[in-house]
Amino acid sequence: MFPANFGYVAARSVEEATELLAKYGEEAKLLAGGHSLIPAMKLRLASPRHLIDLGRVPGLSGIKVDGETLSIGALTVHADVASSDLARHRLPGLAEAASVIGDVQVRNRGTIGGSVAHADPAADFPVILTALDASFVLQGRFGRRTVAAPDFFLDFYTTALAPDEVLTEIRVPLPSSGSGTAYAKLPHPASGYVVVSAAALVVRDPSGRCVSAAVAIGGMGSRPQRAAATEASLHGQPLTPEVIAAAAAKASEGTDPESDLYASADYKRHIATVYARQAIETAASRK
Amino acid sequence: MTTQRAPSGLIGASIRRVEDPLLVTGKGCYVDDIQLPGMLHIAFLRSPYPHAKIISIDTAAAKAMPGVVAVLTGDDLSEHLKVPVPSIVRGMKIPPQPVLARGAVHAAGAPVAVVAAESRALAEDATSAIEVEYESLPAVADAEKALEPGAPLAHEEFDSNVCYTVTKKGGDVDQAFAAAEHVVRMHIASPRLVAMALEPRGVLASPEPMGQGLTVWLSTQGPHRARADLATGLGFPEHKIRVIAPDIGGAFGSKGPLYREYIVAAHLALKLGRPVKWISTRSEDFLTTNQGRDQAMTSELALKRDGTMIGLKVRVAANLGAYLQSNTAGPPQRMMAMAPGCYQIRNCHVEVVAVFTNTVSTGPYRGAGRPESVLNIERLVDKAAADLGIDRLEIRRKNFIRPEQFPYKTGVGVEYDSGDYGRSLDEALRLSNYDELIRQRDQARKRGELVGVGISTFVEPSGGAGFESGAVRVERTGVITVLTGSSSHGQGHETAFAQVAAEKLRVSMDQVAIRHGDTLAVQQGVGTFGSRSAVMGGGALAVAVDRIVEKARRIAAHLLEAAPEDIVQADGGFAVTGVPEKKVTWRQVAGAAYGRLPKGMEPGLQETVFFDPKREAWGFGAHVALVRIDRETGSPTLEKLVLVDDCGVIINPMLVEGQVHGGVAQGLGEAFREQMLYGDDGEALTGSLMNYAVPRASDMPPLVLGETVTPNPFHPLGVKGVGEAGCNGAPPAVANAVMDALAPLGIDHIDMPYTAPKLWEAIRQAESKKRS
Amino acid sequence: MNDERITVGITVNGVTHRAVVEPRTLLVYFLREQLGLTGTHVGCDTSQCGACTVHLNGRAVKSCTIFAVQADGAEITTIEGLARDSALHPVQEGFREKHGLQCGYCTPGMIMSAVHLLQANPRPTDAEIKHALEGNICRCTGYVNIVEAVKWAAERMRGDHVSR
Structure with a gap:
């Protein structure tokens, strides 16, 4: 399996990458870790005429705290998110999601920016980032803008990125103390991609009552979905197993998953409630 | 060590x-590791249609591409170039076996054209420049559906989809069934499996000048047979061909036959006077390498009320796929020859209907008819025990061929050399702490949990x-x-x-x-x-x-x-x-x-x-499985697997263990996750490792291995084979455990693989039936 | 069709190679066909099997899912670079000692993944070993003896084994 040939440019800066994107238009693709793009190119499902490699652009990887936000460079590989002390202590659900993507080798090479820009509905990061209310920094030729998750993930493999924009940074609000995050996933037995997954952020008051909750479900449609009914059921309630179970039971409301070779739509709707419960329970147990 | x-x-x-x-x-040194000076690479353009007429092929653009040396279609090749297939059953139908399609294709992945180029990438580039016009024809993928009246014909030149029908009979089956006090009837289907040897298939053919000779490096299980088949398929003298099987990256049966790509590579090497290499991609491998299993059994076991087995009827619909490889017709025969398993069933009638469909060819895959046969009889025996209220150990012991009866001629006319099935079962019970497992199961059941214990006792013919x-x-x-x-x-x-x-x-x-x-x-x-x-x-x-x-x-x-x-x-x-x-x-x-x-x-x-000892060596064993199914998710966990195998005298215990481990892993793949799926129209739905799930390290449960040693009295070393023991015995043990776990819900039988969604659906249906 | 060629400098097993590649050349084919290092294998085309695993700047990666141009300036270690002065690496030795291989095709990738694990975690549990090998498929061994091999090697590398 060999990709069709292409022209290769290693961009030296984000500005250069945006210029090149503008120049080549639809014939160009950005290359980060390549773990979504290269497999598609090998199967000749994608045959871009030009690849603009971001791998040598300085400053695009790394995790740091920026005020009340965790800033993750778009070229940060999954393994670094999974092992980051910052992520593990402040946003364990994010580290958890990173740690269950693909396999060791994939996590050593695949990047968070590449994953979210690809917007595969069976990917892990979009789900947790939706629950965490992350935003995405997009750099175009004429400026930069920041887009919130619900406005970023638009459809199957479709994001808010304009053709000449580069995703440079993922910004995740650091939850206040007393909150917990978690991610739970049913992986496909062959591909390891998401069959169904759930991400949760719960914020508690000192008495343990839920002040707010964000629950996102993956694998149930063209993009991650917030489980609004579940969130509403948690609001203001003590986070007992019964409350969590009752809330999680509503996690599939409003979803319309498709049956596939592995799992029926019914199974997905059912299993989403199971994983939502797990994610909420784990999040609620985290300090 | x-x-x-x-x-x-x-x-x-x-x-x-x-x-x-x-x-x-x-x-x-595997085939792809060899590079020769001047070596060309070939790539095939393959049919996306399971069944279609080829209207036209335009290779002009491909021929004009850089680095392309030759582009050939079926019409460019002599019709003498074909895949040799022996007629192993009198009167079996053999469809035309051109090495490149001529006029029609009968399976997705059938090669329609070949490009020889200076590099693999250039060869692949050129295949995408070949234009083919097809006219899609009705197709059929399922063997039993292919036997229904009015089913689409997999090969338009035949009047039915039956390749052959063979029957083995022993005793008086009609009388046995007339005398039966209980008859168990089941329909049991084994999933279609992919061998998935980690090294994809490959060939490198290097000609000597002036047609003096041909050296062929081949990823094969049998270089001599490959040489003879290549000589026949190519029309080139056998004694001038040297076949070398270098290191081979696994095969499991799938690298037995001489595939058409090898004939094409050798032909092009001779024609172009340059070494020619072809290495399959994994995607091609899923579409072109022999697959295994896919036998559907309709079976009846006749018994006395006390559990004595008196008659067995099996009708097997065996899916051969579209094209025959040299060994495609084999596994169904193997299935027949061991149908009564390790039991004394004097009256047998086993019929195999081998069926063409518009799918990838089947053939021997680790077990090659054995796992189908063991699954069939072991499910029947468990169901018989349940129906008659007899303990499943007792019913087995009651019907086992006894040690003093060997050599023993079975109800299908095959002679087993030696065995002690009771001892093997006893050892498996001892190692598994069976009574304790049953106690645990019963306690779990009282708590409403789904836990099951399963047993299989089986024979494993080898050699021959x-x-x-x-x-x-x-x-x-x-x-x-x-x-x-x-x-x-x-x-x-x-x-x-x-x-x-x-x-x-x-x-x-x-x-x-x-x-x-x-x-x-x-x-x-x-x-x-x-x-x-x-x-x-x-x-x-x-x-x-x-x-x-x-x-x-x-x-x-x-x-x-x-x-x-x-x-x-x-x-x-x-x-x-x-x-x-x-x-x-x-x-x-x-x-x-x-x-x-x-x-x-x-x-x-x-x-x-x-x-040639003129007889096979009949190893045997007993496996015990403990399975827990999560009621909420349907997710099964194999908590314990005990494997006692008897392969006679052991030459190297470490190697024997390795064979058992590997066979078990493939057996558990079959039991829990693997299945090659086709759409009704023959479209391959699981054509890559993205959707065909093979076991990974963390899928393996703890294994407990044991052995008994019953030397083969007819062999100079006293040995019997063991390579297929794991995949013969483990899947039926698991199947029986899963069914035991689901028995309280009134579930009778589910075919493998036991995926969580499948079990959850079954549980849900059973529960709603109970409620209504 | 683009016929651009690019010059890369890639250090493989301590030796820096300058070579001209097509942009589409995957690292695994660069290693196998241009450098003749055929120990790194190709077992699939969907980044699943791990037979092509090498270390890139010290991390286990799938060389079938990296273009050689992306590895320009990188340090690569392949299976051929593990044994030093004709002595097997303890993981290689462990695979032999514990029968962690049969056909040998997955073995180089499996060993490279195991070495990567033991560099970070010298005392892995069985579960951690299995987890670390999730990106490598073996179809022969059932993984049982691979896990044993990695444990054996871990013990050797920690130096707390009892010599036999």
Whole structure:
């Protein structure tokens, strides 16, 4: 399996990458870790005429705290998110999601920016980032803008990125103390991609009552979905197993998953409630 | 573990493998590792349609592309180029087997055109520039549906989809069923599986000038048979072809036949006068390499009320796929020959209907009919026990062929050599702490949990399928070269055979080299499949060594000036009996053999044996599984798996364990996750590792291995095969455990694989049925 | 069709190679066909099997899913670079000692993944070993003896084994 040939440019800066994107238009693709793009190119499902490699652009990887936000460079590989002390202590659900993507080798090479820009509905990061209310920094030729998750993930493999924009940074609000995050996933037995997954952020008051909750479900449609009914059921309630179970039971409301070779739509709707419960329970147990 | 052992303790010792130093350092040599000067690469354009007429093919653009040397379609090739298929059943239909499609395609993945180019990438580039116009035809994928009246025809030139029907009968089945006090009826289907040897198939063909010869490196299980088939398929003389099987990255049956791509590569090498290489991609492998299983059994077991089995009827619809490979027709026959399993069932009627469909060819895949057969009888027996309210151990023990009945001719006319099935079962029960498992299950059941214990007891025929060869040559310096016709693809022949030769010759293992896999070096041979190597290759070797020792004894007698009957084997050579200091080494014996010998003695010290015991070796075993199913998610967990296998005398326990582990992993793949799926129209739905799930490290449960040893009385080493034990016994044990777990819900039977969504659906349906 | 060629400098097993490649050349084919390091294998085309695993700047990666141009300036270790002065790496030795291989095709990738694990975690549990090998498929061994091999090697590398 060999990709069709292409022209290769290693961009030296984000500005250069945006210029090149503008120049080549639809014939160009950005290359980060390549773990979504290269497999598609090998199967000749994608045959871009030009690849603009971001791998040598300085400053695009790394995790740091920026005020009340965790800033993750778009070229940060999954393994670094999974092992980051910052992520593990402040946003364990994010580290958890990173740690269950693909396999060791994939996590050593695949990047968070590449994953979210690809917007595969069976990917892990979009789900947790939706629950965490992350935003995405997009750099175009004429400026930069920041887009919130619900406005970023638009459809199957479709994001808010304009053709000449580069995703440079993922910004995740650091939850206040007393909150917990978690991610739970049913992986496909062959591909390891998401069959169904759930991400949760719960914020508690000192008495343990839920002040707010964000629950996102993956694998149930063209993009991650917030489980609004579940969130509403948690609001203001003590986070007992019964409350969590009752809330999680509503996690599939409003979803319309498709049956596939592995799992029926019914199974997905059912299993989403199971994983939502797990994610909420784990999040609620985290300090 | 060690390699330095007294020669006398070699057979039965866990010796580290001779093969490994090269393989762990990346110095192995697989077909794709070979690069020859001037080598061309070929790529195939394959049909996206399961069944279609080819209206037109336009190769002009591809031919004009850079680096392209040749583009050929079926019409460009002589019709003499074809995949040779033996007619193993009288009257079986053999469809046209052109190496490139001519006029029509009958399976997705059928090769329509080939490009030869200076690099693989350029060859692939050019295939995408070939334009083909197809007219889609109705297609059929499921064997039972293909037998229904009015089903689409997989091959338009035949009047039905039946390739052949064969029947095996014994006793009086009608009378048995008339006399039955209970009849169990089941429909049991084994999933279609992909062998998924990690090394995809490949070939490198290198011509000599002026058509003088052809050297072919091939990822094959049997270089000699491949050579003969290549000669036939290509129309090139066998004696001018050299086939080399270098290191082979796994096969499991799938690399037995000579595939059409190999004929195309060899043809192009001869035609273009340059070496030609083809290496399958994994995606191609999913569409072109023989797949396994896919037999659907409609079965009836007739019993007395006390559990005595008196009659068995099985009708098998075996899915052959679209095209026949040389061994496609084999597994259904194997299924028949062991239908009664380890039970005395005198009255049998087994019918196999082998069916063409518009899918990938099937053929032997680890087990090759055995797992289907074991699954069938073991599910029937468990259901019979449940129906009659008899304990499943008791019903098995009651019907087992007893040790004193061997050799035993079964109800389908096959003779088993030896066995002690009760002992094997007892050992499995002991190792699994069976009573405790049952207690745990019953307690869990009281808590509403779904826990089941399953058993399988089974036979595992091995060897057979003709002869195998072995040659032993004592070289001039007294070291030993063994040439075996049994070609390894990971089993460890170089180690196990060296153990046998060294022990029997009383030399250290490093004095013995095992050579295989090269038709130039090795006498005619057959190859490795069907758990046959230890039995057939080992048998040939053992007999050849015995003959060498006899000749060497006479030479030693001459050298030691003693009578041959006074010469005994000693470490490193021979001695005079009772006078251990009067001895000669193998070096001295060889020196004489190739030097001065008395009149009447033929020079040389080499023996070649073609071994055919005219019977198979019947290993057996008993497996016990404990399965827990999560009621909420349907997710099954195999909490315990105990495997007791009896393969007669063991040459190298470490290698035997390795074979069992590997077979079990594939068996558990079948039980829990693997299934090649086709749409009703023949479209391959699981054509890559993205949707076909093979077991990973964390999918393996803890295994407990045990053994009994019942030596094969008809074999010079007492051995039986073991390569397929794991995939024969484990899936039915798991199936019986899963059904045991679901029994409280009134679920009767579910076909493998037991995925969580499938079990959840079954549980949900059973629960809603209970409620209503 | 683009026929651009690019010069790369890639250090493989301590030796820096300057070579001209097509942009589409995957690292695994660069290693196998341009450098003749055929110990790194190709077992699939969907980044699943791990037979092509090498270390890139010290991390286990799938060389079938990296273009050679992306590895320009990188340090690569392949299976051929593990044994030092003709002594096997303990993981290689462990695979031999514990029968962690049969056909040998997955073995180089499996060993490279295991070495990567043991560099970070010298005392892995069985579960951690299995987890670390999730990106490598073996079809012969059932993984049982691979896990044993890695444990054996871990013990050797920690130096707390009892010599036999």
